[in-house]
Amino acid sequence: MVAGWFGGDGDDFRLIGTRCARCASVFFPREDTHCRNPGCAGGELREIPLSRHGRVWSYTDSRYRPPSPYVTDVELPWEPYALIAVELESERMVVLGQAVPGVTVADLAVGMEVEVVPGVLGEDAETTWTTWYWRPKEVRA
Known part of the structure; x- marks a missing residue:
């Protein structure tokens, strides 16, 4: 888990x-030092929960094992996964993330409604690596 990027459980789970x-610009990942808007002289940055819902802006599949800091068990065979760029409902910004396990690019379409849900990338005896996933509201037939 990257501290401060997401939090909550169930229906309260949100990207932060x-x-x-x-200037009211919104940033994700979060920004804690200065406004990244080049047209803004800067102001106080306030933490906000982002929209739980959005629409698929684009998608692809990941057919290779990504480099660190991505956490993966090199002892297990690589399993491809769908990667989704989602335009958030209220903020109108695009956030990238994985689809929930089991959803493939064949299940996705541009414009499809999705929601953010908590997920687990992996775990061992000492650590559970958490993340967020995008889950389609309806899987394409």
Whole structure:
């Protein structure tokens, strides 16, 4: 888990961003030092929960094992997964993330409604690596 990027459980699970108090720009991943909007002189950055829902903007599948800091068990065979770019409902910004396990690119379509849900990348005796997934509201037939 990357501290401060997401939190909550069930229907309260959210990605966490920041909003500039001066220009209202929203950032994810969160920004804690300065406003990234080049047209803004800067203002206080406030933590905000981001929309739970959005629409598929684009998608692809991952057919290779990504490099660190991605966590993967090199002892297990690589399993491809769908990667989705989602335009958030309220913020109108695009956030990238994996589809829930079992959803493939054949199940996705641009414009499809999805929601963010908690997920587990992997775990061992000492650590559980958590993340977020995008889950389609309806899987294509």
